[in-house]
Amino acid sequence: MANTALVAEHTARTLYDHLPLLQVLVPFCAAPLIVLLGSRRLAWPLAFVSSAVALIISVMLMMSVREGGYISYTMGGWSPPLGIEYRIDTVNAYVLMLISAIGTVVLPFAYVSVKDEILSKNHSLFYACWMLCLTGLLGMVATGDAFNVFVFLEISSLSTYVLVAQGAARDRRALTAAYDYLIMGTIGATFFVIGLGMLYMATGTLNMADLADRIADQGANRTVRSGFAFIVVGLGLKVAMFPLHLWLPKAYTFAPSAVTVFLSATATKAALYVLMRFIFSVYHPDFSFTTNALEIIFLPLAIIAMFSASFIAAFQINFKRMLAYSSIAQVGYMLLGIAILTETGLTAALLHMFNHGLAKALLFMGVGALVLRTGGAFYTQISGLGRKMPLTCGAIVVGGLSLIGVPGTAGFLSKWLLVQAALERVSENSLFLLVSIAIVLSSLLAVVYVWRVFEVLYLREPNPDSTATEAPLMMLIPMWILAGSCLWFGLSTDFLYDIANQAALGLLDGSMGMLDSNKTLGVE
Amino acid sequence: MGQLFNLQFLTGHIHYLLFIILMMTGLFIVVDKTNLVKKIIGLNIFQASVFMFYVSIGKVTGGTAPIFPMDDKYHVDKEALQGIVYSNPLPHVLILTAIVVGIATTSLGLALIIRIRESFNTIDEEDILNIEQEMTRDDNNKHRDVAEGLT
Secondary structure (H helix, E strand, O other): OOOOOHHHHHHOOOOHHHHHHHHHHHHHHHHHHHHHHOOOOHHHHHHHHHHHHHHHHHHHHHHHHOOOOOOOHHHHHOOOOOEEEEEHHHHHHHHHHHHHHHHHHHHHHHHHHHHHOOOHHHHHHHHHHHHHHHHHHHHHHEEEEHHHHHHHHOOOOOHHHHHHHHHOOOOOOOHHHHHHHHHHHHHHHHHHHHHHHHHHHHHOEEEEHHHHHHHHHOOOOOHHHHHHHHHHHHHHHHHHHHOEEEEEEEEHHHOOOOHHHHHHHHHHHHHHHHHHHHHHHHOOOOHHHHHHHHHHHHHHHHHHHHHHHHHHHHOOOEEHHHHHHHHHHHHHHHHHHHHHHHHHHHHHHHHHHHHHHHHHHHHEEEEEHHHHHHOOHHHHHOHHHHHHEEEEEEEEHHHHHHHHHHOOHHHHHHHHHHHHHHHHOOOOOOOHHHHHHHHHHHHHHHHHHHHHHHHHHHHOOOOOOOOOOOOOOOHHHHHHHHHHHHHHHHHHHHHHHHHHHHHHHHOOOOOOOOOOOOOEOOOO | OOOOOHHHHHOOOOHHHHHHHHHHHHHHHHHOOEEEHHHHHHHHHHHHHHHHHHHHHHHOOOEEEOOOOOOOOOOOHHHHOOOOOOOHHHHHHHHHHHHHHHHHHHHHHHHHHHHHHHHHOOOOOHHHHHHHHHHHHHHHHHHHHHHHHHO
């Protein structure tokens, strides 16, 4: 590679140069610090400060790569492809920003919710696990080394299992949910490693950019192709791609509220990013097997997910479980955007990733607030609370509207783009007309399940013996920050659209200038 | 494609065959067994197969351990270095990481099983499933009126 020599000379000097590493290192150091201090009182402030720092770092990274180009950070000065490289481009920075933003916004909410839902002796360890989970998610997005992705994936997964199991203080089914997730998650991660092993056999490298180079040179052979199959299945389990989603409803339903908020908005998104990275950057979509996999497997599965999961969601009697099923359906939209395989489709997928992250985090926070006041999220328990908890329920309405994709909310833009992307391809293949109809119809199903919640909250009589009062300020502030951003990104669409579009262009380019040595940044 | 069954090909790729057999054994145990501990054991076998796979792809024909030949004063023997073929150490190093991850997963899984045993009083998946279905049915009965009201 032409730019290897350049990268080798790049020795990081200032703190600014170390940003890609600090992005991961700050929460990573916070985790053992929380354990060592062992103080219940210090755990939360430490966690909050380090996520806030991570957020600031990710915004700074975003600012430096939003026009395109990438930052290459070499671990310990060992130049890639031998050394581990962190490579930040627009797509990375975008997902990093989403994860750290959600991580930071959720923590004030978690402060109240965790106190209520988790045994107090576990609090400091809980926040340590939270930080490890954040580290893993940020790491797997930031890194440019394929095996490093696996390591961070497992860091985040292992801490996720622990976090989910913490719900056992309220309902013992959280334990089996965590166990099921552990079994499936481990199988998924191991499949991913097998795929990487095959890639390594075929190419002799693990650096993503180098992998892309070498696969492009040698073309597709059977090892490379089976590697692709293993990687897609492995990551599909983590993404909760339709037939591999079985762990999700249970894990989301029984995990503590704060954990569900965090996971629903970040974990599947980070895995989805890695999937995109492998499909578009490592394996170029020009390969026929990549295109085939997308059109023959991803596209139908995405549509089935959109319908079946939405349909199941409509029949739930538990708000939290309903949202979990809705998450599977929404992952379907994102996969559909990827499978359409155009610039518009990818932009829509990336936008939907962000918008759905905001809306789902907001809705799950709403659930958390209702659970705090009523002790459960069954529709009978939360009926008629619209009058008693107006601010909480108002935020839920905003989130629900964004989930449906009502104009004026963030969700509208991404669904609109998705329909547009499908219509753009009608001239090639008239089946895409059906795809665009499917998107609209499944949105109607979203109307059904969201409306049920509105009906329960506003049109029913409250329980006569209900003593519910408005949620505490620590919960309302993060909820309304997210509700505000749902509305703001719905009305002022340019900012996110430009970034997502730039990111989509980067991905379709053979990505991040992975094959293009001219577009470097931060490398002198 | 002349020969479907080629003995030389099979013996030459025996490690892949073993890897596949072990991997399928592990996966089968995970899927088939209802005992939670046995599932974890199956998961371990499954992971061990992948470790084997990685270690075997590092093998270079005629390769030796990747250690520089040194004399008794720890100087690298430049002449002995000529013509030596080393096995590839990188997959071995990678799989060390994966082994550590595997241990963490196993211990977490076992810890979860202990907690499951404490609260469900069984570690058999089918019994747990029955208990959980019972719990779900209770929930549904308790909160039914809403579901009935709409459907």
